[in-house]
Amino acid sequence: xxxxxxxxxxxxxxxxxxxxxxxxxxxxxxxxxxxxxxxxxxxxxxxxxxxxxxxxxxxxxxxxxxxxxxxxxxxxxxxxxxxxxxxxxxxxxxxxxxxxxxxxxxxxxxxxxxxxxxxxxxxxxxxxxxxxxxxxxxxxxxxxxxxxxxxxxxxxxxxxxxxxxxxxxxxxxxxxxxxxxxxxxxxxxxxxxxxxxxxxxxxxxxxxxxxxxxxxxxxxxxxxxxxxxxxxxxxxxxxxxxxxxxxxxxxxxxxxxxxxxxxxxxxxxxxxxxxxxxxxxxxxxxxxxxxxxxxxxxxxxxxxxxxxxxxxxxxxxxxxxxxxxxxxxxxxxxxxxxxxxxxxxxxxxxxxxxxxxxxxxx
Amino acid sequence: xxxxxxxxxxxxxxxxxxxxxxxxxxxxxxxxxxxxxxxxxxxxxxxxxxxxxxxxxxxxxxxxxxxxxxxxxxxxxxxxxxxxxxxxxxxxxxxxxxxxxxxxxxxxxxxxxxxxxxxxxxxxxxxxxxxxxxxxxxxxxxxxxxxxxxxxxxxxxxxxxxxxxxxxxxxxxxxxxxxxxxxxxxxxxxxxxxxxxxxxxxxxxxxxxxxxxxxxxxxxxxxxxxxxxxxxxxxxxxxxxxxxxxxxxxxxxxxxxxxxxxxxxxxxxxxxxxxxxxxxxxxxxxxxxxxxxxxxxxxxxxxxxxxx
Numbered sequence: 001x002x003x004x005x006x007x008x009x010x011x012x013x014x015x016x017x018x019x020x021x022x023x024x025x026x027x028x029x030x031x032x033x034x035x036x037x038x039x040x041x042x043x044x045x046x047x048x049x050x051x052x053x054x055x056x057x058x059x060x061x062x063x064x065x066x067x068x069x070x071x072x073x074x075x076x077x078x079x080x081x082x083x084x085x086x087x088x089x090x091x092x093x094x095x096x097x098x099x100x101x102x103x104x105x106x107x108x109x110x111x112x113x114x115x116x117x118x119x120x121x122x123x124x125x126x127x128x129x130x131x132x133x134x135x136x137x138x139x140x141x142x143x144x145x146x147x148x149x150x151x152x153x154x155x156x157x158x159x160x161x162x163x164x165x166x167x168x169x170x171x172x173x174x175x176x177x178x179x180x181x182x183x184x185x186x187x188x189x190x191x192x193x194x195x196x197x198x199x200x201x202x203x204x205x206x207x208x209x210x211x212x213x214x215x216x217x218x219x220x221x222x223x224x225x226x227x228x229x230x231x232x233x234x235x236x237x238x239x240x241x242x243x244x245x246x247x248x249x250x251x252x253x254x255x256x257x258x259x260x261x262x263x264x265x266x267x268x269x270x271x272x273x274x275x276x277x278x279x280x281x282x283x284x285x286x287x288x289x290x291x292x293x294x295x296x297x298x299x300x301x302x303x304x305x306x307x308x309x310x311x312x313x314x315x316x317x318x319x320x321x322x323x324x325x326x327x328x329x330x331x332x333x334x335x336x337x338x339x340x341x342x343x344x345x346x347x348x349x350x351x352x353x354x355x356x357x358x359x360x361x362x
Numbered sequence: 363x364x365x366x367x368x369x370x371x372x373x374x375x376x377x378x379x380x381x382x383x384x385x386x387x388x389x390x391x392x393x394x395x396x397x398x399x400x401x402x403x404x405x406x407x408x409x410x411x412x413x414x415x416x417x418x419x420x421x422x423x424x425x426x427x428x429x430x431x432x433x434x435x436x437x438x439x440x441x442x443x444x445x446x447x448x449x450x451x452x453x454x455x456x457x458x459x460x461x462x463x464x465x466x467x468x469x470x471x472x473x474x475x476x477x478x479x480x481x482x483x484x485x486x487x488x489x490x491x492x493x494x495x496x497x498x499x500x501x502x503x504x505x506x507x508x509x510x511x512x513x514x515x516x517x518x519x520x521x522x523x524x525x526x527x528x529x530x531x532x533x534x535x536x537x538x539x540x541x542x543x544x545x546x547x548x549x550x551x552x553x554x555x556x557x558x559x560x561x562x563x564x565x566x567x568x569x570x571x572x573x574x575x576x577x578x579x580x581x582x583x584x585x586x587x588x589x590x591x592x593x594x595x596x597x598x599x600x601x602x603x604x605x606x607x608x609x610x611x612x613x614x615x616x617x618x619x620x621x622x623x624x625x626x627x628x629x630x631x632x633x634x635x636x637x638x639x640x641x642x643x644x645x646x647x648x649x650x651x652x653x654x655x656x657x658x659x660x661x662x663x664x665x666x667x668x669x670x
Binding site: 027031032080082128132136138141142143145146147149150153154156157160161273276277279280283316318319320321322323324325326328329332333335336337 | 400440444448449450451453454455457458459460461462463464465466468469470472473584588589592593595596599633634635636638639642643645646649650
């Protein structure tokens, strides 16, 4: 669902962005702001200088990239993982714990350990809703969302309690060891190697989806679990479980990379909702991992620009959340309109392809 | 334990259960028509801000409640236009509507009251004591010394039950959610019914938000809905899409959220953040133990008509 071949994806994406820009401008205007000034401030904040682009836009794009991949791979298999936010927190918690406790280890051991721990923790966080779906028949939409709230509050508890920095003043952990930190990617900037790691993950994921047996199974199950079984004896349950865990691991890695590359400590509200924005990132990229790199940078620019917009034009940065929602709605609408046109022009859609992976998703 | 602690706990349980009950009963009607509205959270936060602004503008909490219901309905209308009108995926549309609701209410609030968020003092919805009933020992004041929105939820449960299971309209609504093709063949306007059921659910979620702002908190805060929309959707499952059981389940979850007060009274001092996580954990546990035994409407979450 929502994946397309190259040209359709570009058309849907461009049309969706244009629609979003128009609606956002109207909303800002209704709110009494000057849309042109807002756009100018956003542009300068995101792309105005090389420093802004590298140290703010690209840095901000890293969590979007990894969580966007998490959502893309899940949606490809028809797994409605809305839980990237909680999985990200699980990864961040594991990363900070390993990064502090493993201070005695050399960097070539500790740094990979931090990132692997983050991925494993994210996968573990996803395992609970995955098992609830497969063993108990509880749809994953609500359970993954509930797990987000558990994760956010658990992280808040840790930074106020057992993991609080030794002086006990600030609600955050102490900093991870130097050996646990990701080095800079561009010297003199805040951009860390995590960006390269994330881009590499996108390429690997694209290759796996396109060329491996598992990738084929993911696409088959996503198109129709019943047809996948009937035509190829593909066990949808096993594919769903593997995809769920991979998705959770990517989201967990997002949390680990943020800790190891940028903040070096866990604090309350580390993520302002990246796990939800990830849905917009993935949909705009038509669930294509390589395209997610582009849309993640776009959303990084949006976040970077939002800060500038608040400083220079006095528009609350939280507007960006509404804009993200608009992007999702615009993609859904243009996608639907394109689909209807294509269908009208060609053959009627096949029946099996439209069977929902699971009737009750509550 | 002193009696007053238990009474305070029960009062808090009902006060916290009422918004869940209102939102979940509305969602039960929506889901009976075959639409799952994950954007409920957006309607709740919209209702909270609408309620706060309405009460501020008129100086009247009752007017605020109406404004809240209207705001919740408008948010649900966005969801309905996309998911029913354009037949977009209900899960993703609902997620977007929730995000949009949280973002826009935050933006409007900050624009109006400053980024630091001046603490608002609103005309509140005062508790109204029901003569006689509120004198019942233990549960009397908990159930019958509450804001008017609580009584609305008690009244709605049997009314909605009667509508769903004893009227021709209710039969139409359920038919649309179970077998839309058959319902259409019988002359029911499937999308029309779904549209109104979704708006009704949004209005009740808006009421829930207004209750939060005007009867519970006495102020508006960004993200104050705090995931209640999602818990309400779980409550619908636990209440088996039956308004009467939904009310019971919602009050039980209100009690879970109010446990904080009870445990503190017992001298058990769990960290605050773990208390905050408790309702979500309990919801997960309840879903795990319960869901296999209840059956959702057959056409739930499926776009209709299948082909255009």
